[in-house]
Amino acid sequence: MMVIIKDEIYGTIEFDEIEERIIDTAAFQRLRRIAQMSVTNLVYPGANHTRFEHSLGTAYLASLIAERLGLEESEKKKIKIFGLLHDIGHVAFSHEGEDVLKRYIGDHEKLGKDIIRNGEIADIINENYSSKEIAEMYGSKRGMIVEADIGADRMDYLKRDALNTGVAYGMIDIDRIVHTLAVEENELCVTEGGLEAAEFLLIARFMMFSAVYLHKTVRIATAMLQRAILGSIEDGTIKPEEFLYMGDTVAYWRMLQSQNAKKYVDGLLRRRLYKEIVSLHEKEISMKEAKELEKKLSEQFECDIIVDYPTKFSKAVELKVKTNGGLKTLPKMSSLVNSLQKAEEERRKILVIAEEAIRRTRGEEIKKVVFRSI
Amino acid sequence: MMVIIKDEIYGTIEFDEIEERIIDTAAFQRLRRIAQMSVTNLVYPGANHTRFEHSLGTAYLASLIAERLGLEESEKKKIKIFGLLHDIGHVAFSHEGEDVLKRYIGDHEKLGKDIIRNGEIADIINENYSSKEIAEMYGSKRGMIVEADIGADRMDYLKRDALNTGVAYGMIDIDRIVHTLAVEENELCVTEGGLEAAEFLLIARFMMFSAVYLHKTVRIATAMLQRAILGSIEDGTIKPEEFLYMGDTVAYWRMLQSQNAKKYVDGLLRRRLYKEIVSLHEKEISMKEAKELEKKLSEQFECDIIVDYPTKFSKAVELKVKTNGGLKTLPKMSSLVNSLQKAEEERRKILVIAEEAIRRTRGEEIKKVVFRSI
Amino acid sequence: MMVIIKDEIYGTIEFDEIEERIIDTAAFQRLRRIAQMSVTNLVYPGANHTRFEHSLGTAYLASLIAERLGLEESEKKKIKIFGLLHDIGHVAFSHEGEDVLKRYIGDHEKLGKDIIRNGEIADIINENYSSKEIAEMYGSKRGMIVEADIGADRMDYLKRDALNTGVAYGMIDIDRIVHTLAVEENELCVTEGGLEAAEFLLIARFMMFSAVYLHKTVRIATAMLQRAILGSIEDGTIKPEEFLYMGDTVAYWRMLQSQNAKKYVDGLLRRRLYKEIVSLHEKEISMKEAKELEKKLSEQFECDIIVDYPTKFSKAVELKVKTNGGLKTLPKMSSLVNSLQKAEEERRKILVIAEEAIRRTRGEEIKKVVFRSI
């Protein structure tokens, strides 16, 4: 018996009985309550899609790629399950939560491995496969169909984020890329027929960084959120591991009990966001100096001033192309892709932010201190 | 200064400073945390859109219609504000919550009037307009641009629900309808040029009822939700008026503290839904008889058996068409529209549902008792 | 070596070397110059898609269905080729041309068989398969994957026409239907999981008839076109079989040389179309009576008056559904589908049309004669 689900990107997608039972576990259903893009919906109101949808989509896409590459039936099934579970270890607020929490409880891969190896999901997998084998796919060559630069995970989230924000949607031709994928020298790569589609994918990725992921208001909301998470842990209101069992909204609600966090959460829930006082470029200030500047400003002006250093950035692209002369990375083949990375750097700003009232009354003074400090 | 927001249906939409300040109140931001379609996302995973988006969209569409009808500037503004606020009185889980709570605290119109008349939002409105005047638009002739069968509210939610579930999306030609609207005999109506577009709108509405609103699993989840809400009130865990200050997820979390509600909420959060044992038709059983049957079954089998009677149904269509012979309602002009209402009735079933284990072990017995009882 | 083509509905689609060589023949390339919807673009300017695109799409969809049904490799290939070639026998202006020309040279099936059996295309097919075998698929059980009510041909043209006119596009969920197709009692049918999607397909079909195929201006243009074709044959300007070697535009150009046809072609090329004087219903007048009325009116008013009887109509739907109780036709299972056929009948009008100047000066008189005659 197959279950049929209607996906907003791929249309009708199917899951077999094992997969359905995994989907119906509490751990997996919890992904319905974690927004894929965290606080981004404060800027793009349509960005309400969840890790749940993304996980189904990644599983589907992984099975499509495995099919295309001609893998054998049982390997295809295992890779589909890994696609389904690759984000099972996410805490509330996904990556934005993980950035704060990983020093306490590890990152989503580590947490995901634990969930896959033990408990309800492991039991279901072990009836037919080995949960240990699935867990070991993280970071392995076998996992690349899900995890590679041109793998199921990235293509799915890029397309899904684009669709739900309304940015750059039509540019990502997943269909064409899947048709031109190959494995060469043990790497997932595109053949030359897919070169242009891969290039367009990276342009779309740049546009998403420019218009969405690095959008100033998104970054301000994220900075406030991360302060709240950290604050609620530091004053003992919430234990770090609890974030693994909450969805976003319950986490907000819990954080409201924290003296440290309350101010930020109130601001997020009412969309009273901090405002930019000044922005700097990475060339002007290092991350360490930014931390020091933040401390200095907050002390001097006796209020909460944040110097936010961009942690979210696109990794250097390793996307491989299969040519007559062997594998090459795409940036080596396309001057445009190269300039995209440079353009992205230009857009990455260090933001000095504070409450609106602070900016209004003391913004100019703060600005002066910043410029004298760098 | 205008604020620009990107909407997934209309693209770029604008709000002036007054409107922006209304949007930024706590009461309005709370609409971000109320799903437009409540538990429907358990069946259509993409249905995560919120009352927030819908309210912005309704305001935009109302202003477009007012523009089309040539209303004067100040009246246009007021109607846009009414569109923005028409759903401000919704409790958690929107209509599904309201169905249970209205006997305690009134319906969303009554609650909406209170919010518009007093407090933060009223203060903002009263700087330029009269909050009393806006509140009185509910149910009035002036409010019809928002509330009519062919008004901004219905067109927006129909289109937005269609887009996010993936059902019947392309059929709704809002653009064309807006181009053919008129006011005649003090009624909002379409001219004959819009007859076909209006007909298609009603076909789309039927398809939404058939595939989504009356979908059996959606109805089962809704029945469980409503039991949970009622239970949590009856055992004193939550006061009815509190639902007006919560979003959906916090309401779930609070209901988990209720002995009465816990079982249902657990089921919803894990997607362990009740299953259908048998379905009946309205001709076979009245709502009162259904209540009695439910009681009888639960007592006889000593477990929770629900007999769910459909409360959600499309009202008789009053959509008016302007013809040479004066205003006519669409069902009078189109045999197809008539048959849609009949077809919808056929699809409205009374569902006898219970936990999966009950169905498996005692389903046949229960079925027999049901058939003997009707 | 596979050729990849980007289709506007299905995205990336592939053809093998044999198929590519068939596509590259003169007979197949000619389909680029035959509009799928003939003169409909005079009303819907976007309706410029061709039999070429539709043939590629039908081949793709046929192979998808064959795959879904689990047919063996060689049978799948043959059915795909039949899908590719099913419209190869179309004359200029497709069905609208065929309606006039079939009494002279046979219909597009007969002509298609000839082209498939002999000549360049036959030679290519016969290298690997049998051209006779492909030709015999027309009207056979083997051909039903292409030709059935729920087959590749109809699903493709309905979706493609909808996309290019902008009507009812989103309602046709080909993906879902293909997932639920089965063969039962030697018939192509949908299983119950596809019942609603099939129903929606028929609603979409109704909407296309209502808004496009039976659109009055489309019918007027078609009536003028058919007069032109007939006229150019009757005065010997063009031999009927020549229409099989021309595309639409060259046919227009050739018809301009015909005394009989010139007036109509000029009107079509400049969009100076005949206008409706009055419309009747099938209950009021038979096809034979309509012919007589036309003759009478033209003689009495000494000018060209056309009484156009609708030849284009949807055949009674035979779409089969597989139920526990065996195969049933959909109209038997759905009162809505039944009422669609009735609603369509209501919309089928007999049109009395003439040049605009005639209508303006003598329209009322003509109307009176018509009403006295029926």
Next chain:
Amino acid sequence: MMVIIKDEIYGTIEFDEIEERIIDTAAFQRLRRIAQMSVTNLVYPGANHTRFEHSLGTAYLASLIAERLGLEESEKKKIKIFGLLHDIGHVAFSHEGEDVLKRYIGDHEKLGKDIIRNGEIADIINENYSSKEIAEMYGSKRGMIVEADIGADRMDYLKRDALNTGVAYGMIDIDRIVHTLAVEENELCVTEGGLEAAEFLLIARFMMFSAVYLHKTVRIATAMLQRAILGSIEDGTIKPEEFLYMGDTVAYWRMLQSQNAKKYVDGLLRRRLYKEIVSLHEKEISMKEAKELEKKLSEQFECDIIVDYPTKFSKAVELKVKTNGGLKTLPKMSSLVNSLQKAEEERRKILVIAEEAIRRTRGEEIKKVVFRSI
């Protein structure tokens, strides 16, 4: 009375009675028979849209911009008419035909002015406005709403070409750009709120050049077409000015009568295209040297060898942005836009092409001669 037309991009668009009468002239209806992208449909089968649709869309968009800029009613009307007529002077095959024919009869602006100033269209315009005034908008400041880098013409064709080829469709946010247009220092420009949307527009333009306009097969087909046009003029089969009265298909048919052109037209109609033997870069060979090389190769190998130099290229972008420091061109503000122009140059190749049989038998020899010659 307004006429309503359904456009595939903008939905419902309207034209007043004057505009409708212009649309219904023979000269304007002829635009239905000129493909917007000439032979591109040999590569992208969906690219069958016409100058007719584009002209309606440009008029609509021009009126939208004029509205946004707050122009007075009568000026808005005139600009809309200029948008409608801006391409009225196109010969068969649009720009691809114009490239060959302009030395004989002038370009489409010159021809357009003549058509607007005299004859049927002039008479209609002169009833209410001045046809001379409309004609003088070409190349003037008043015409910039239609003609500027960010004007109605370019936005419309870019979006329409993207939609019909399926490339880069979703990236072009016309709505947002229109919302942020302004006139400053007598130039049409975007304000800073539209900076990113303008940047995305240029990225989309690059993608269209890369994937479509400079696609090798499109260029080969275009080279063959232009040889055919030139040939049919040189042997006296067709007079240059006749191309102004034909649509594409009739032009093909007429050219088949020309000894010079027949070979090329046969190839195009059957999609038997020339093939690439080798490609060079602009740094390796000038346009003049290319002409000489072509002559030399054709003589030496005694067959038709074409050295095709790209004439179609994007002009240096002059798109203006309104900043605090006055107007700036976008390439000055965005390193990415700069690199796009460089990337485009890299993709512009000089193609040495010949019939497939020549390439197969003598390709290697020809290649050697080419490399010795540069």
